[in-house]
Amino acid sequence: MKTVESKLLLGAHLSTAGGFENALYDGQKIGCTAVQIFTHSNRQWHIKPITQNEIARFAAAKKETGIDCLVVHASYLINLASAKEEQRALSLKTVVKELERCEQLDIAYLVLHPGSYVEGTEDSGIHHLIAGLTAALEQVPGTTMILLENMAGQGSSIGRRLEQLAFIRSQTKQNSRIGVCVDTCHLFAAGYDISTPETYEQFWNEFDATVGLKHLRALHLNDSKNICGSHVDRHAHIGEGKMGLGAFELLMNDPRFFAIPKILETPKEKDLADDIKNLAVLKGLMSEKTKNLLK
DSSP, X not given: OOOOOBOOOEEEEOOOTTOTHHHHHHHHHTTOSEEEEOSSOTTOSOOOOOOHHHHHHHHHHHHHHOOOEEEEEOOTTOOTTOSOHHHHHHHHHHHHHHHHHXXXXXXXXXXXXXXXXXXXXXXXXXXXXXXXXXXXXXXXXXXOEEEEEOOOOOTTXXXXXXXXXXXXXXXXXXXXXXXXXXXXXXXXXXXXXXSSHHHHHHHHHHHHHHTOGGGEEEEEEOEESSOTTOOOOXXXXXXXXXXXXXXXXXXXXXXXXXTSOEEEOOOOOSTTHHHHHXXXXXXXXXXXXXXXXXX
């Protein structure tokens, strides 16, 4: 495999309190080269329009900080797979607004939880999800991609298995704008152990055969508080959970993922201290060969 110099794309989910641009300035302070944000309160349906002034300030901050690898995480309230028509309609309206905001802010990726079927069936939930994704992309032309995030498999959630993600993507119209975001905690909780070189390669071979590595556009790097296959989504600091450091060392030194943004969603207790600690741990896992390639 021919290797070329690349840029380390590593960062964290950061707050936009006081302005979208503040996430980029905080990211610059702690050495991020990629940043994930919410563009509005992730626990409210109401979304205020973005002003031209906000767009201009954000664009200026991108130029000033050099952080132009950006990801938005969609609201946790969205559930396009719901058995309830009213909730699906409200979710679709919100996904459309999320996509419009990404286009306004020139952000390439919108990470979305596939949702849960609750009172319906898995098949009906997947059908509703595909219909919602198709409708949202039709309503918002542009280049922003929706990244389906793999889930831990708790309750009636959709997206635990790679086969589900692949099917949803294949059946969505305009699926050139559908990609995948892999969350390591969710992966481990779902029963995929990538902590050894053997299981790591086995998983990514399966991912490539089922989903396609070309459709992987982001990684969420989180350790797991619970054991492999627990189906419980509880994030832990890097190396302080049940996964250990092995999986993260493999990911940080895998040239297939040098150009993929790697985002921390680890617990935060105070300011940026936890992000600084976790970023340092991840960077410390990089080999000298990797460091030399990632200039």
